Every structure is written in C-alpha cells, then in structure tokens.
Amino acid sequence: MASPSLNLGVVGAEVAKQAKKEAVTQINLLLGKDAKKLSSISEVVQLFSNTKVDMEKKLEFVSNAAPDHISTAVLEAEQQLSKSEELCNEAEEILKDVSIQKEKVSGLLGSVEGELELMLQMDAVHCYQAWVKSIQEISSDMTGMMSGGSDDGSALLSRYSELQDILLHVSGRTACSNLERFMLDTLTYWHNRLVQTYSQEFDEVLQSLKYPFISTNTTVLQADPDPGQIKKLQELTSHLLQLNEKPLTLVSKQDVNFDQKRGSPLWKDTLDPAKNSTNLSLSSNSESLSTNDSMFSATSQSPSKSPSKDDQPALVADFEPLLAPLKLLVKPLEVRFAYHFSGNKKTNSVAHPEWCLTRVLSWISSHSFFLNRYIQPVLDEHKLNHVKAQTELSRALVKLTVQKLAADLSTIMTDEDLFCHSLQEVLSFEQELRLSCGYPASQPSVLLVLTQPQVLKHWVSLERKFAVAVMDELVGSPEAWCCLEEGDGWSACGEQLITLLLAVTDRYKALPQPGHRLQFLEVQLELLDEYRVRCVQVSRELQAEPVTSHYPSILSTLHTLISTLEEWGDMPFFLELGVYRAQQRELDLAMEHGSAPSVPLTTVAEAAACSVFDDCVLLYKHVQDEMLATLVQHLMTLLRARFMPYRRDKWFIEPNKSGSSIRCSDVSASFCPLLEVLARQLHSLRRVLAPELFTELWHRLTDLLDKFLFEELVLQNHFSDVGCAQLQFDMTKALFPMFIEFTSKPEYHFPMVKESLTLLTLPLAPALLLRDTLRQTLLSSTGQAGRSAADVPSVVTPEAALTDHGISRISPEDALIILNARNSISTL
Secondary structure, X not given: OOOHHHXXXXXXXXXXXXXXXXXXXXXXXXXXXXXHHHHHHHHHHHHHHHHHHHHHXXXXXXHHHHHHHHHHHHHHHHHHHHHHHHHHHHHHHHHHHHHHHHHHHHHHHHHHHHHHHHHHHHHHHHHHHHHHHHHHHHHHHHHHHHHXXXXXXXXXXXXXXXXXXXXXHHOOOOOOHHHHHHHHHHHHHHHHHHHHHHHHHHHHHHHHOOOOOXXXXXXXXXXXXXXXXXHHHHHHHHHHHHOOOOHHHHHHHHHHHOHHHOOOOOHHHHOOOOOOOOOXXXXXXXXXXXXXXXXXXXXXXXXXOOOOOOOOOHHHOOOOOOOHHHHHHHHHHHHHHHHHOOOOOOOOOOOOHHHHHHHHHHHHHHHHHHHHHHHHHHHHHOOOOOOOHHHXXXXXXXXXXXXXXXXXXXXXXXXXXXXXXXXXXHHHHHHHHHHOOOOOOOOOOOHHHXXXXXXXHHHHHHHHHHHHHXXXXXXXXXXXXXXXXXXXXXXHHHHHHHHHHHHHHHHHOOOOOHHHHHHHHHHHHHHHHHHHHHHHHHHHHOOOOOOOOOHHHHXXXXXXXXXXXXXXXXXXXXXXXHHHHHHHHHHHHHHHOOOOOOOOOOXXXXXXXXXXXXXXXXXXXXXXXHHHHHHHHHHHHHHHHHHHHHHOOOOOOOOOOOOOOOOOOOOOHHHHHHHHHHHHHHHHHHHHOOHHHHHHHHHHHHHXXXXXXXXXXXXXXXXXXXXXXXXXXXHHHHHHHHHOOOOOOHHHHOHHHHHHHHHHOOOHHHHHHHHHHHHHHHHHHHOOOOHHHHHOOOOOOHHXXXXXXXXXXXXXXXXXXXXXXXXXXXXX
C-alpha cells in the first residue's frame, strides 16, 4: 500500500499540472494569435500578480479567523453536554425522592380513599337534587299561576322557557338519563297543558267572533269584530306560536347539535352558578352524577315516546303540517267538511263533486280578509313572514278535498261520464284556486289525485277516445267543410278541431310534471296526424271537380291549421314541452343502447330552433302543396281547352293597305271563352280560399299561363302587323286587367308574354337591327356565318342588345324566332 505522503505528492502534482494548463489557456485567450499583442505581456503578468496577491490575502484571513469560530463552537457544545448531565442527575434524584415519598403515604391513602369517593358521590347527589328541586320549583310556580286563574300568559311562558332552557343545557351533555327523562317529561307535561289551555281559550274567542264565517247572511260577514276579542285572539295566537315546537323536537335537535361533543366537560361553562339562571352550584366533576343516578330512578317517570308519524297515504305526503294556531282555525272547517261530505249526507254525492269544490272555494274567500288582517301580523311579528295564513288555510282545505276525491276514485273511474264531469270540475277548481284565491303554484293541489298512475292512464285513454270520436263526427258532418266567412276559407270542421285541441291543452297545461303533459301532447299529435289522413282521403274523392266542390275549403283549412300550429310552436308552453320531449328521446335512446347519453341533453336554446309541431306541420305543408298543385293544374286544363280556337286564329293576315294606321278596339272573339272561364274560376276561388293561399294560387297560375302562351301561341305562329296589334290588345286590355284587382302591376307576372309583345311591336328599323345583331352573333357562335357576317365585327352581345330593349327573360334564340315570325321582317 502506498504511503499517505506519496499519495499527497501525486495529488499535488496533478493539481499543479491542471493549474498550469488553465493558466496557459487564459494567456492564449488574452493574447490570441496576433503577434502584435506580445507587447502587452507585461500587463498580463501584472494582472496575474494582482490576482495572486488577492488570493493570498483571502487565504490568510480564513486561516486566522477559522480557528477562533471552531474553538468557540466546541466550547459551547461542551458546556451544553455538561448541563444535560447535571439535569439527568437531578431527575434521577427526584425520582428516588418520589418513590420514597410514595412508600411513606401509601398506607395513609388506603385508609381515606373510600371516604374521598363517598364525598364525591355526595357532591354529585347534591348537584342532582339541586336540578330536581329547581325543576319542581318552576313547576310549582306554574301550577300556582294556572290554579290562581292568572291571565298573564307571558309569565307562564317565561317560566316554561326556563324549563326549556334547563332541558337544552342538560340534554346530550350528561350520562344521567333518568334526570334527562324527568326534565323532558316535565316539560312535555307543561307543554301539553299550556297548549290545551290556550287552545280552549282560542276556541272560545273564535266562538264569540262567530267563527267560522260560513253564514249566507252577508251582515254577519261584514260586521266589525269586538276589538277586545281580536286582541285576545292575537295574544293567544302568539302564545301558541311560542309553544308550536314540541319538547321532543327540541331534544332531537340538541342531540344532533351536540352529538360530537357528548361526554366533554361542559358543565363549567354552561352550568356555572354565575351564569345559570337557576343559581345552582354544581360540581365540576359531572361524570360522577351517573354513580347515584339510580337513586332517583324511582321518582323519575319513563320518557314519553316520540309520536309516530301517521301512516298517511303518499297522496297527502306533500302537505306540510300547520302551525298550532292555524290548526285551531282550520279545525271548525274540518268538522263542517266532514259533516257535509262524508257518510250518508245528501251533499256527499259522488255525482256532484262541484258541491264540495264550490264550498271549499267559498270558505277560502270568506276567511281571507280575517286571516290577512288579524292573523298574518302576528306571524310577521314572530319572524314567520314566509308563512301566509291564507295559504295555510287553503292548503289544509285542499288536503281535505284531495282525501275525499281519492276516496271517491273507485266509484268515479267506473263511469266514463262521471269521470269526465269530475275531471272538468277539478280542473275548474284548480284554476279558480290559483287565480282568484292566490294559491301559490309551489303548494300541492288537487291535481295530485289526477296524476296518480292509474288515474292519469285512464284520463289519457279517455282523451284519445273522445277526441277521435269527436273528430270522426266533425269530418263526417254534411256541413263539415262549409266556409264560415267568405274570403276566409276557414271551415267549420277546422275551427272545431282547433277548439278541440285547445280544450285538451287547457285541461292538461296545469299539470306540474312535464312527463304527464307530454302524454297529452302525444295525443294531440296523433289527433292531428289522423285528421291529416282524413283530409287527404276526402280531397282525393273531390279531385274531379276541385273548384266547385269542398276541395278549396279543405285546402284553406289545412293552411289555417299550419299557421295555427306554427304560432303554437313559438309559445313558451310548447317550447318547454319541446325541450323535455327532446331530452326524453335522448334518454330513451341511451337506455336502449344501455349507456348514458354521449352528448349533453338538449337545451332551451337548441329547442327554440324547432317546435313540437314541426314534423306535423311538414306533413301538412306537403299535403297543401299537392292540393294546390292539383287545383292549379285543373285550372290550366280548363284554360287549355278554351285556348285552342284562339291559337288557331290567322295571326299572319295582312291589314288593308288603304288604312293609314292599325288600331284594335275589340278583344278577339276566340279569346273571350278563356277569359270568361278564368274570371269565373278566380272569383269562385277567391271566395273560398284563404288570402295567402289564393295569392299563391294565382301566382302559380300566371307563371304557367305565361309559359303556355309563350310556347303555344307566340313561338308557334307568324304575325302580321294586325296580328301583333291584336295580340297586344288582347293581352294588355283583357288578360292583364283580369289580375289588376290582385296586383297593381299585373304585366310583371307575365314577363315572357310582355317581352314577346315588345319584340312583336318594335318599330321596323330597330327590329331589323336587333334581328341582324342576334343572327350575326348566333351564326358566329355556331361557325355558320357568311361573308357579310364576317365583314361586320360584332361589338354587342345578344344579351346586351336585348337588355337595351327591356328584354331579359327571353333567350336570344327565342327572340330571333319571334322577330322572324313578323311578316314585315321575314320578307326582308
């Protein structure tokens, strides 16, 4: 093994070699390859010398200062170690002293330990007795107040509040279950007794006020009540509101609030003699109370059980319980309701549900003023602004109504007529309750009875059944397609269908659940689709005579239905249903594939772009277009039959040469039958078609007639100057004025005929020039131009030449044919 000195020598040589190499590198960087920089070698030497001096100074400082710091740190460490050794020695001495002292007193502790435990138990018993005594004193005071006939209800309630505070302090914070039961039973006893007392007084005051106000004598309802009785009523209402919460409910809340703190030493803070209203001194060792708790088990009563919730049907589960004073206000009405609408009373008639519903509405109306004026202010004083006395009374009476209707359902559903009558009465009651009595939409209503699965299913089936039956009766009626008003085109059948759809909507629009409303919407859509099929069947039977039959009335009915459905589709009610319907379809589709929707459900913004009636409207528009096309084709067939003589007129006959000018004063005789048929049919259709449909019809008719006259008359004949003048007279003075009643510019609806007349009546010189331009260009484009055409370069396109004369619809080829059809041009 190499010696340490040898290893140090090797390392030093390596370090020196590395330092030398770095020095050479720095000199090369400073001097570079330029030999002229060698003159600055002295400056480089001076730079390195200065660097060496700085490094030596730093090393000297470190070598002088470091030993001082190190020696100081070592000295401090030694001092701390010395102190720790001293402390350890002291601790050992203390432990020895403790063990010696423990051995000395162990004998003494064994003799007094039992006595100390007994003292602690006696302290706990004293504390226990102090609580019981305090409760008994408060109870005695309250008994004295009650037996003495004191009218000061506030004093009684104050003492009751003290009992309540004691229970809240103790409940959930002690292991003394019997003490807690004793407190709870005492508080429950006084709660029931006070509620009973105040309730009796409350009933007496109501009787003195002649409550409830169900008398048919208006003077009783309008009489001003005794102010003293009203004041007493309000005081009793306030007392009952303070007693509204039962003791067991308070304990339940306390247990929830302090469940996590059970067993913690809270006696000092919550039951301190200086802070407690009972001024009792309690031992801080609260856990010791449990040792002697059994001593008082004989005097404490068993806890009162929680009143089990009545097994109320799910139908009335949404009805919240009333406050104590409001229960007393409703109780007399409940008695009268049971008297009139239960048992064998004549008023308890299943066939007349309106008797019960009307009576409930009258009770709500007759008590609204009393409740709002005298009871509501008391509720507001107790910070119960969210509770409305009139609404609470209404809800209680609605609950009674729901229970009665539910009991009568088994009889009602066996008779369709009775079910429909009861349904209508219930819906009317619901509407009146919301609008006239101000019953909030957030509160449960009688519609709960109608939305039960079996009832709703029966309702939907009856709606479908009766709607189809009514529609069959409407369509089959002899006067089904008679127009109600001339120029409207709205048939009796269509109007009654809209009335039927509105009636269905009015019945189901108040249902709270969108899923229920969608079922009725599907019934409406099925009804509309069935009606469309019936219209198609009837219209096909009338296609042979579409003008003189009810065909136009059916067409107008479809058009009005389309407009009505489009308006309904933009209503918020149907837009909301459209959203739910789209979302339901997405969910159903996802359930079929066994997965959640891969895209977000349809939003309101997306649903606003479409309507629940879009598919139905699309089908209706298709039928409307087909029927309108059939009607237009029928008119064209009639016009074609009257057109043939007019087409065969001798348009090429030259005029009498002796005439100085060509003038026409009469319409061609062969053209009159066509005009007569056209005028009669337009007049007839205008009376039975809707204005929008009639406008669309004559627009389509003029388009076809314009094309027909152009192709079958203008392009198929040669015209003399007389023929051109006669054709212009027939068109401008006879045909065009037929539509002047519908538009101020009828010639614009015959563009090809109008432009043809322009070409036929164009003066000879411009006509020849236009013909040559067209012929030259057309022949050049086909490569058939002769030498004369080639000699004259074309500077104007055919389209531009025609545009100069106001012609844009006729092609250059047809324009050339028309110009060549003029006798005056064809001979040149």
